[in-house]
Amino acid sequence: MHTTQTPRITNDNLLDSVSEIRFGNNDIFATGAWDGYIRFYQILSQTGIQTQIALDFKSVIDCQEPVLSISWKRDMSMIFAALADNTVRVYDIKTGQNMVLGYHDDCPARQVFWNDELQVLVSLGFDKKLRLWSLKQNTMGMKPSPVYELNLTSIPTVGEQDQNERMFAYADIDCKIKWFSWDKIRGNLNSNISRNIFEIEDSKLGNRSQISTLSISHNSKQMGYCSVDGRGAVMEMNDRLEGQNRIVYKCHKREEDSKQSFKSEKINTYYVVNSLQFNCRSYDWVSTSSSDSTIIFWDLKKKNKITTIPFDAPVIASQVSPDGYFLAYATGYDWGQGLDGIDNRFSNNVGAVFIEKQQLYYV
Template identity: 25%
Template sequence: MATFGASSSANTNPNKSSEVAQPPGDSVSSICFSPKANFLVASSWDNQVRCWEIMKTGTTIGSVPKASMSHDKPVLCSTWKDDGTTVFSGGCDNQVKMWPLLSGGQPVTVAMHDAPVKEVAWIPEMSLLVSGSWDKTVRYWDLRQSTPVHTQQLPERCYTLSVKHPLMVVGTADRNLIVFNLQNPQAEFKRIVSPLKYQTRCVAAFPDQQGFLVGSIEGRVGVHHLDEAQQSKNFTFKCHREGNEIYAVNSLNFHPVHQTFATAGSDGAFNFWDKDSKQRLKAMARCSQPIPSSAFNNDGSIFAYAVCYDWSKGAENHNPATAKTSIFLHSPQEAEVKAKPRSGVSGRR
């Protein structure tokens, strides 16, 4: 069996994507674009959060490193404030830091947990920050005070979190999916056992707030609607598999315009899908290492994805000589991300 990190660098970039200049020195844990401009942020296991300015001219994409900041331990998550001025990041130092990036300000600690912070999201409709941790809590923070506005107990460690106000979905260990209506954030709206048999890796709330996607370690995605009357639309499908080899689905991103979505996995591939017609729109070539995180920019014209060792096959399969970390930028063609008209023919499952 071929091991990641040991493969040749010849197919590191088989999709001929643009490469971000001066990538992190260790594996990337999260990437996210500013909601206002083409600034890309990546958090990494080397304790750093970095920002690049991305320039797109026609089909040419370039990048310029702009700034970086440090945590005391590996950083696991990052997100932007909705005005595009500020970045929040959390990690293994049990802290969330606020970085006023565009004003050149210094990062300050704005949230604390009792264990590593796995997820962080800004909720503009509430002017609150939400953080999810391995301490089995989600905490809501008003940045003007040092204690949480509310601490919500979870049944297990937080692995993933997605917000599309008023919908928030939290995926925890033991395959729990906890749904919150943020108009009443201090109570669970619904608790669901994942429709997938194995550990949850990622969730993404539908843009219309009517449901969510969930991805697991066994190369499968579930499409779940919250309304009982819509349950017939729920389904699961296989992806990120190669023969008998099964890979984790690490990232789920909705396209901001067409509302189709991308999956990225430990097989080093990313694919574009239309959930409504149950079709894969485009399968991209596999890179030589896993893709742990991916993101669309604010208008969907750039899809960023990190390619690096994700430790899913343990330290014994990590080869420092070949395990380079890269962040690539792909310009999706309209045919790759725009839903095809439905003709009444059922799609593949």
């Protein structure tokens, strides 16, 4: 690998908000941020009557461009990043050296996902391209070429791949959810595959509610998504990856006093849901993180809140560890209040919580 970037002075102080959080194993996770850094953290835990945890900052990689998305190589030797300069890069964890693995045209990739079985990096682009990149390609100084490319019908808003790399899904600006099994591509990377590989359904949250987050359970038995107006939907997936038994609910709303009236009047205010997470320890559990500065744990079976965790700033990203015991989160400004919210009252922070057994179910 070679580096084409000049190092900057680096530390663990966030200079801007986090864009994405990804666990590498059960206690180590990375964050990509708009300040151009990938930071690495380890969760330290001490078991007792109540488990105590601490967050240890480990290291940092300077990407010199805002980081939109990150993805680990399964052996944790490399991390991939989608950058604001339209490139998709791979970084060596130990040395920080990097190379351009791929790129998108005129706009960056929205997200990247490493698929270990196919040995490709998946990039979901704002240019309506789904591209797959190989680490084995020899560019000979030329621009890299994808080993596979699929033209999408609309601009994607968010995507996801399940932990076991069985399926891939994304939502687009037309409020449609689209997904497919990797089995439909495996062995056919060099052939033309049409968009017919996708299962498609209209968002159950309506055609005016942009999808802000999407998640797939570790075993691809569930898929869920949430919107910018504080609502969520979860569906079960059968063995053929067909959606069924859908649940739609309001997850982040507040009844507040109206500021537009002289008389006392209550109005419902809905907040952007920035992250939806499943948990391998409970089929009925999900968490939602929102611009209302809370993380909520939900019991889907009993259709009720388990607990609400308040923060002093919008929760802009989160992810549950593969073993289901930790939830890493980031707070900062998420533009949910537009320009009116830019007054530096929201600090950029990264943290983690331990998910207790009693927090998995509503009692």
